Amino acid sequence: DAGVIQSPRHEVTEMGQEVTLRCKPISGHDYLFWYRQTMMRGLELLIYFNNNVPIDDSGMPEDRFSAKMPNASFSTLKIQPSEPRDSAVYFCASSLYLADYLNTQYFGPGTRLTVL
Amino acid sequence: GESVGLHLPTLSVQEGDNSIINCAYSNSASDYFIWYKQESGKGPQFIIDIRSNMDKRQGQRVTVLLNKTVKHLSLQIAATQPGDSAVYFCAEKQRGSTLGRLYFGRGTQLTVWP
Numbered sequence: 422d423a424g425v426i427q428s429p430r431h432e433v434t435e436m437g438q439e440v441t442l443r444c445k446p447i448s449g450h451d452y453l454f455w456y457r458q459t460m461m462r463g464l465e466l467l468i469y470f471n472n473n474v475p476i477d478d479s480g481m482p483e484d485r486f487s488a489k490m491p492n493a494s495f496s497t498l499k500i501q502p503s504e505p506r507d508s509a510v511y512f513c514a515s516s517l518y519l520a521d522y523l524n525t526q527y528f529g530p531g532t533r534l535t536v537l
Numbered sequence: 538g539e540s541v542g543l544h545l546p547t548l549s550v551q552e553g554d555n556s557i558i559n560c561a562y563s564n565s566a567s568d569y570f571i572w573y574k575q576e577s578g579k580g581p582q583f584i585i586d587i588r589s590n591m592d593k594r595q596g597q598r599v600t601v602l603l604n605k606t607v608k609h610l611s612l613q614i615a616a617t618q619p620g621d622s623a624v625y626f627c628a629e630k631q632r633g634s635t636l637g638r639l640y641f642g643r644g645t646q647l648t649v650w651p
Contacts, residue, residue, distance in 0.1 A: 464641040469638075476636075521630075524630060525583050530580055
Protein backbone atom coordinates (compact mmCIF):
# COMPACT_ATOMS: atom_id res chain seq x y z
CA ASP A 422 0.00 0.00 0.00
CA ALA A 423 1.24 3.50 -0.79
CA GLY A 424 0.41 4.93 2.61
CA VAL A 425 -1.15 8.33 3.20
CA ILE A 426 -0.33 10.71 0.37
CA GLN A 427 -0.11 14.46 0.83
CA SER A 428 0.47 17.22 -1.66
CA PRO A 429 2.21 19.48 -2.07
CA ARG A 430 5.18 18.56 0.14
CA HIS A 431 6.25 22.17 0.35
CA GLU A 432 4.26 25.35 -0.18
CA VAL A 433 5.49 28.91 -0.01
CA THR A 434 2.92 31.64 -0.38
CA GLU A 435 2.37 35.25 0.46
CA MET A 436 0.14 36.57 3.18
CA GLY A 437 -3.45 36.91 2.01
CA GLN A 438 -3.27 34.14 -0.55
CA GLU A 439 -5.44 31.05 -0.49
CA VAL A 440 -3.71 27.77 0.29
CA THR A 441 -5.11 24.30 -0.37
CA LEU A 442 -3.52 21.19 1.08
CA ARG A 443 -4.52 17.77 -0.21
CA CYS A 444 -4.63 14.31 1.27
CA LYS A 445 -5.36 10.82 0.03
CA PRO A 446 -5.90 8.37 2.92
CA ILE A 447 -5.00 4.72 2.89
CA SER A 448 -7.60 2.83 0.91
CA GLY A 449 -10.33 1.39 3.10
CA HIS A 450 -9.63 3.61 6.08
CA ASP A 451 -12.78 5.17 7.48
CA TYR A 452 -11.15 7.94 9.51
CA LEU A 453 -9.13 10.90 8.31
CA PHE A 454 -7.34 13.42 10.49
CA TRP A 455 -5.72 16.80 9.90
CA TYR A 456 -2.96 17.97 12.26
CA ARG A 457 -0.75 21.01 12.51
CA GLN A 458 2.76 20.87 13.98
CA THR A 459 4.76 23.88 15.17
CA MET A 460 7.66 24.27 17.54
CA MET A 461 5.59 26.46 19.83
CA ARG A 462 2.43 24.36 20.05
CA GLY A 463 3.58 20.89 19.09
CA LEU A 464 1.24 18.54 17.25
CA GLU A 465 -2.41 19.60 17.37
CA LEU A 466 -5.48 17.92 15.95
CA LEU A 467 -7.45 20.30 13.76
CA ILE A 468 -10.31 18.12 12.57
CA TYR A 469 -11.18 14.54 11.84
CA PHE A 470 -13.73 12.77 9.65
CA ASN A 471 -15.50 9.45 9.83
CA ASN A 472 -16.91 8.14 6.57
CA ASN A 473 -16.44 11.60 5.03
CA VAL A 474 -18.42 13.34 7.80
CA PRO A 475 -16.64 15.82 10.12
CA ILE A 476 -16.79 14.53 13.69
CA ASP A 477 -14.65 16.92 15.70
CA ASP A 478 -13.57 20.28 14.35
CA SER A 479 -12.93 21.92 17.71
CA GLY A 480 -9.26 22.29 16.85
CA MET A 481 -9.81 24.38 13.74
CA PRO A 482 -8.22 27.72 14.63
CA GLU A 483 -10.70 30.12 13.07
CA ASP A 484 -12.97 30.71 10.14
CA ARG A 485 -10.04 31.11 7.80
CA PHE A 486 -9.56 27.34 7.99
CA SER A 487 -11.90 24.89 6.33
CA ALA A 488 -11.69 21.17 5.57
CA LYS A 489 -13.71 18.99 3.27
CA MET A 490 -13.87 15.35 2.40
CA PRO A 491 -15.94 14.96 -0.77
CA ASN A 492 -15.26 11.22 -1.02
CA ALA A 493 -13.51 8.41 0.78
CA SER A 494 -10.23 8.90 -1.05
CA PHE A 495 -9.69 12.64 -0.92
CA SER A 496 -9.66 15.52 1.56
CA THR A 497 -8.60 19.14 1.46
CA LEU A 498 -7.59 21.65 4.08
CA LYS A 499 -7.97 25.22 2.92
CA ILE A 500 -6.66 28.42 4.48
CA GLN A 501 -8.12 31.65 3.16
CA PRO A 502 -6.64 34.18 3.64
CA SER A 503 -3.32 32.82 4.84
CA GLU A 504 -1.25 34.60 7.49
CA PRO A 505 2.41 34.21 8.55
CA ARG A 506 1.32 32.54 11.81
CA ASP A 507 -0.15 29.70 9.76
CA SER A 508 3.36 28.60 8.84
CA ALA A 509 3.70 25.03 10.07
CA VAL A 510 3.88 21.43 8.95
CA TYR A 511 0.42 20.05 8.27
CA PHE A 512 -0.08 16.32 8.56
CA CYS A 513 -2.87 14.16 7.34
CA ALA A 514 -3.44 10.77 8.97
CA SER A 515 -5.89 7.95 8.47
CA SER A 516 -7.16 5.08 10.54
CA LEU A 517 -9.08 1.94 9.70
CA TYR A 518 -11.01 1.81 12.93
CA LEU A 519 -11.27 3.61 16.27
CA ALA A 520 -12.39 2.35 19.65
CA ASP A 521 -11.93 3.41 23.25
CA TYR A 522 -8.58 1.64 23.43
CA LEU A 523 -7.68 1.46 19.80
CA ASN A 524 -6.42 4.46 17.90
CA THR A 525 -3.74 3.54 15.38
CA GLN A 526 -3.27 6.43 13.02
CA TYR A 527 -1.04 6.32 9.94
CA PHE A 528 0.49 9.67 9.15
CA GLY A 529 1.44 11.09 5.80
CA PRO A 530 4.78 12.83 5.16
CA GLY A 531 3.32 16.27 5.81
CA THR A 532 3.13 19.56 3.92
CA ARG A 533 5.53 22.26 5.06
CA LEU A 534 3.72 25.59 4.65
CA THR A 535 5.53 28.90 4.75
CA VAL A 536 3.50 32.09 4.60
CA LEU A 537 5.61 35.18 3.93
CA GLY B 538 -7.80 21.25 28.74
CA GLU B 539 -4.80 19.82 30.43
CA SER B 540 -1.88 18.83 28.27
CA VAL B 541 0.66 16.10 28.13
CA GLY B 542 4.17 17.18 29.00
CA LEU B 543 7.66 15.75 28.98
CA HIS B 544 10.42 15.68 31.58
CA LEU B 545 13.38 15.94 29.18
CA PRO B 546 13.54 17.55 25.78
CA THR B 547 16.70 15.68 24.66
CA LEU B 548 18.32 12.35 25.37
CA SER B 549 21.64 11.07 24.07
CA VAL B 550 22.63 7.42 24.42
CA GLN B 551 25.29 5.15 23.06
CA GLU B 552 24.41 2.40 20.63
CA GLY B 553 23.55 -0.76 22.49
CA ASP B 554 22.50 0.98 25.69
CA ASN B 555 18.92 1.05 26.90
CA SER B 556 16.92 4.28 26.57
CA ILE B 557 14.19 5.57 28.82
CA ILE B 558 11.96 8.38 27.64
CA ASN B 559 9.60 9.92 30.15
CA CYS B 560 6.26 11.65 29.88
CA ALA B 561 4.08 13.29 32.51
CA TYR B 562 0.39 13.84 32.09
CA SER B 563 -1.90 15.91 34.25
CA ASN B 564 -5.38 14.76 33.29
CA SER B 565 -6.44 11.96 35.61
CA ALA B 566 -9.36 11.28 33.26
CA SER B 567 -7.00 10.04 30.54
CA ASP B 568 -7.60 6.36 29.90
CA TYR B 569 -5.44 5.47 26.91
CA PHE B 570 -1.89 6.38 25.94
CA ILE B 571 0.20 5.99 22.81
CA TRP B 572 3.86 6.48 21.98
CA TYR B 573 4.80 7.80 18.56
CA LYS B 574 8.19 8.07 16.84
CA GLN B 575 8.90 10.84 14.36
CA GLU B 576 12.01 10.70 12.21
CA SER B 577 13.32 13.86 10.61
CA GLY B 578 11.19 14.95 7.69
CA LYS B 579 8.55 12.29 8.25
CA GLY B 580 5.20 11.95 9.92
CA PRO B 581 4.77 10.33 13.34
CA GLN B 582 4.72 6.55 13.45
CA PHE B 583 2.79 4.47 15.98
CA ILE B 584 5.05 2.48 18.34
CA ILE B 585 3.00 1.06 21.19
CA ASP B 586 -0.09 1.83 23.24
CA ILE B 587 -1.36 1.07 26.73
CA ARG B 588 -4.71 1.23 28.47
CA SER B 589 -5.12 2.87 31.84
CA ASN B 590 -6.01 -0.46 33.46
CA MET B 591 -2.52 -1.78 32.65
CA ASP B 592 0.83 -1.00 34.25
CA LYS B 593 3.11 -2.41 31.59
CA ARG B 594 3.04 -3.49 28.00
CA GLN B 595 5.85 -4.93 25.91
CA GLY B 596 6.53 -4.87 22.22
CA GLN B 597 9.55 -5.64 20.12
CA ARG B 598 12.50 -4.00 21.97
CA VAL B 599 10.09 -1.50 23.55
CA THR B 600 8.27 -1.47 26.87
CA VAL B 601 5.79 1.11 28.08
CA LEU B 602 5.24 1.62 31.79
CA LEU B 603 2.29 3.50 33.25
CA ASN B 604 2.19 4.82 36.79
CA LYS B 605 -1.26 6.27 37.35
CA THR B 606 -0.50 7.29 40.92
CA VAL B 607 1.99 9.91 39.79
CA LYS B 608 0.57 10.30 36.27
CA HIS B 609 3.76 9.19 34.59
CA LEU B 610 4.42 7.27 31.42
CA SER B 611 7.74 5.94 30.15
CA LEU B 612 9.02 4.28 27.02
CA GLN B 613 11.97 1.94 27.36
CA ILE B 614 13.95 0.98 24.28
CA ALA B 615 16.28 -1.96 24.67
CA ALA B 616 19.63 -2.13 22.88
CA THR B 617 19.15 1.25 21.25
CA GLN B 618 20.22 1.44 17.64
CA PRO B 619 21.14 4.40 15.39
CA GLY B 620 17.82 3.90 13.60
CA ASP B 621 16.05 4.74 16.85
CA SER B 622 17.24 8.35 16.62
CA ALA B 623 14.06 10.41 16.36
CA VAL B 624 11.64 12.53 18.33
CA TYR B 625 9.35 10.50 20.57
CA PHE B 626 5.90 11.75 21.54
CA CYS B 627 3.46 10.48 24.07
CA ALA B 628 -0.21 11.06 23.36
CA GLU B 629 -3.25 10.63 25.53
CA LYS B 630 -6.93 10.13 25.00
CA GLN B 631 -8.94 11.95 27.61
CA ARG B 632 -12.17 10.42 28.83
CA GLY B 633 -15.01 12.57 27.56
CA SER B 634 -13.23 13.64 24.39
CA THR B 635 -14.32 12.39 21.01
CA LEU B 636 -13.01 8.97 20.09
CA GLY B 637 -10.37 10.20 17.69
CA ARG B 638 -9.03 13.18 19.64
CA LEU B 639 -5.51 12.67 21.00
CA TYR B 640 -3.46 15.20 22.91
CA PHE B 641 0.25 15.06 22.12
CA GLY B 642 3.18 15.97 24.32
CA ARG B 643 5.97 18.22 23.10
CA GLY B 644 8.39 15.41 22.30
CA THR B 645 11.84 14.16 23.32
CA GLN B 646 14.69 14.12 20.85
CA LEU B 647 16.61 10.85 21.14
CA THR B 648 20.10 10.78 19.63
CA VAL B 649 21.97 7.50 19.42
CA TRP B 650 25.77 7.69 19.16
CA PRO B 651 27.76 4.86 17.56
